[in-house]
Amino acid sequence: MTAPLADRLRPASLNDMVGQPHLLGEGCALRRIIESGEIPNLIFYGPSGTGKTTLASIIAARTEKRLHRLNCTTAGTADIKEVVAEIGTLAAPKGILLYLDEIQYFTKKQQQSLLEHIENGGITLIASTTENPYFYVYGALLSRSTVFEFKAVTPEQTLPAVARAFRFLEQEQAVTFALEDGVDRLIADFAGGDVRKAMNVCELCFTAGERSGDTISVSKSLVRDLTTHSALRYDRTGDEHYDCISAFQKSMRGSDPDAALYYLGRILLAGDLPSACRRLMVCACEDVGLAYPQIIPIVKAAVDAALQVGMPEARIPLADAVVLVCQSPKSNSAYEGINAVMADLQAGKGGPVPRQLQNKHFDGEDQAVKGQNYLYPHAYPDHWVAQQYLPDALAGATYYHPGDNKTEQAFAAYWSKIKKK
Secondary structure, three states, X not given: OOOOHHHHOOOOOHHHOOOOHHHHOOOOHHHHHHHHOOOOOEEEEOOOOOOHHHHHHHHHHHHOOEEEEEEOOOOOHHHHHHHHOOOOOOOOOOOEEEEEEOHHHOOHHHHHOOHHHHHOOOEEEEEEXXXXXXXXXXXXXXXXXXXXXXXXXXXXXXXXXXXXXXHHHHHHHOOEEXXXXXXXXHHHHHHOOOHHHHHHHHHHHHHHOEEEOOEEEEOHHHHHHHHHHHHHHHOOOOOOHHHHHHHHHHHHHOOOHHHHHHHHHHXXXXXXXXXXXXXXXXXXXXXXXXXXXXXXXXXXXHHHHHHHHOOOOOHHHHHHHHHHHXXXXXXXXXXXXXXXXXXXXXXOOOOOOOHHHOOOOOOOOOOOOOOOOOOOHHHOHHHOOOOOOOOHHHOOOOOOOOOOOHXXXXXXXXXXXXXXX
16 A cells, blocks of 8 residues: 555545535535536635545546646745646646645745736636635735635544545455444544544554454554544644634633633644634634723733743643633624624625715815815814714614623713713
């Protein structure tokens, strides 16, 4: 056996893939695009082992395009030039499909070198990344591509892949597996959304299982031993990483310090200090917010201290901050407000900035009403004056609704008194 089991068993059709029902289910947009045969430039975004590379290979086979796969951690500009040199040749009569794995490692200049060929259709690009593409992919490239987010595969979705792996090994190696009840579920749970990791465990079971003739016995105890060592050796993001990150924030939001500290410990033991810090900051702003606004600089200071001292001491300021977030009153009023704004903007609602707010100090000949007519609030009693700030199309819209905590209620009462005057 040379290639890993995950490569030898890589699905060759959409129906063989597991997970991603929101993308590949019957009637879903990405599936319809693939089945049409007219493939646009695509960016696949999501965690490892969720099928991004597999789907790119399936697309290449369906379109009969010449597939080039480059890993951006090792590829360079010279590799791109070799791909470009095949455009319009007999080597690629139906065009080129270029799959860039981990595109976030390509520089802006390297990404720019593809623009011309993507624009004229010489190359169809499929790029994958485990990082947010809106931060790591060059804007011009992003605007010419459609982004699809891949999600971690659930244990239930992973189970068929585990069963398929054991059947494949039985046929390939002429053996029979005797699996203890619950082994398949244990492997699926361990995978934490990464089907490739599940395949690796199945292959380890073949080599490490107890043999009796052509029968290989696999116990849950063996799987636990294999997965513990595999997690430490091969994946610093740890067991069920994405679920832990989600549970960490939801436990803080739910004001459960015991659960939040537990998930913090799991994340830190997995070596993912940046994710713990990032989610902690988000939770302070999103879930505590204006109910206790002083928490934001406090948590920021704790995060800065943790990043400065590093592990293992980083656990101490982070634990302080986590308990503080859990025990603080909660309000998501600002979060809901900005979400409502974004929804209106995405729906095309809005309009020009009102004249009195524009950064203009002169009037054109065509201006019917001369003068900006801005009312300076500090020139009025209580530093407030009635004035329209939203565009005309949204005049009177309300996005912020004060939370029922004492801080926001005190502010609301203050402004209600001022504005009633």
